[in-house]
Amino acid sequence: MNQPLDKVCVIGGSGFYDLLPSPKEVMVTTPFDKIPVHVLEQDINGRRIFFLPRHGGKHSIPPHKINYKANIFALYKLGVKRVLSTNAVGSLNEAMKPGDYVILNDFIDFAFPITFFEDGFEITFNSGKKLSGVIHLDMSEPYCPEVRNSILKTIETKNSHPNGSYARTMGPRFETKAEILAIKRWGADVVGMTNPSEAILSRELGICYATIAVVTNYAAGLQKELSHQEVLDIFNSRLKELKILFFDIIKNLPVEHGCNCARHIKN
Ligand code: HPA
Numbered sequence: 320m321n322q323p324l325d326k327v328c329v330i331g332g333s334g335f336y337d338l339l340p341s342p343k344e345v346m347v348t349t350p351f352d353k354i355p356v357h358v359l360e361q362d363i364n365g366r367r368i369f370f371l372p373r374h375g376g377k378h379s380i381p382p383h384k385i386n387y388k389a390n391i392f393a394l395y396k397l398g399v400k401r402v403l404s405t406n407a408v409g410s411l412n413e414a415m416k417p418g419d420y421v422i423l424n425d426f427i428d429f430a431f432p433i434t435f436f437e438d439g440f441e442i443t444f445n446s447g448k449k450l451s452g453v454i455h456l457d458m459s460e461p462y463c464p465e466v467r468n469s470i471l472k473t474i475e476t477k478n479s480h481p482n483g484s485y486a487r488t489m490g491p492r493f494e495t496k497a498e499i500l501a502i503k504r505w506g507a508d509v510v511g512m513t514n515p516s517e518a519i520l521s522r523e524l525g526i527c528y529a530t531i532a533v534v535t536n537y538a539a540g541l542q543k544e545l546s547h548q549e550v551l552d553i554f555n556s557r558l559k560e561l562k563i564l565f566f567d568i569i570k571n572l573p574v575e576h577g578c579n580c581a582r583h584i585k586n
Pocket of ligand 1: 494510535539
């Protein structure tokens with residue numbers, strides 16, 4: 320009997336709007352939006368790879384308007400088990416320079432609460448386990464160690480950092496200098512406007528999630544001024560390499576899951 324295909328999704332950030340060479344479009348309806356989520360899919364090397372640009376096709380959705388719940392629920396409905404995401408970030412750590420990659424291992428998120436488990440949401444997972452009501456998830460290790468390991472094994476460039484802590488701000492504006500000073504004192508290495516929402520919601524649905532952050536600038540006060548164009552330009556300069564890297568990482572993902580990210584949805 321044929322095994323079901325292992326399903327992996329790449330979520331693209333600012334400046335990353337396509338990945339797959341000849342994708343099929345899939346529209347997924349969810350309880351979280353009237354508009355279906357638009358995902359691209361293609362089978363490559365025995366895996367079904369999905370691509371979801373979080374800001375829409377041409378950066379049409381600002382960070383605070385991204386429907387994270389619809390996006391992640393759509394991936395769950397499609398049977399995605401692992402997500403590799405990328406985010407443009409500002410750096411607070413001198414060693415993490417524009418153009419560098421940071422493989423996130425932690426985050427600080429005091430921006431806004433996000434969870435599927437509100438408003439009577441109830442879900443029965445394939446394991447038969449039902450979850451509803453209020454849940455408080457363990458976030459001691461918010462990114463999947465196994466997916467992170469595949470990234471670390473694959474990434475060869477010297478411009479990459481194996482660990483980094485991401486602080487999320489609400490956006491869409493960049494931060495003030497005082498905010499960056501405060502965030503630096505908290506111990507974050509990089510700052511961005513999106514990532515933890517996806518990491519949290521993925522974990523709630525038992526989907527493994529890990530991120531390659533791309534440093535596009537030093538954060539406010541650590542360089543003269545900030546512009547969205549600079550973020551896009553630096554991200555773009557990394558895009559070709561990043562796309563190849565994503566395919567190589569996916570090749571290196573073990574087929575069997577050895578991590579514990581989905582423990583709360585097992586029976
Ligand atoms: N701050 C917040 N988000 C960002 C930045 C930044 O400096 N650079 C890229 N995304």
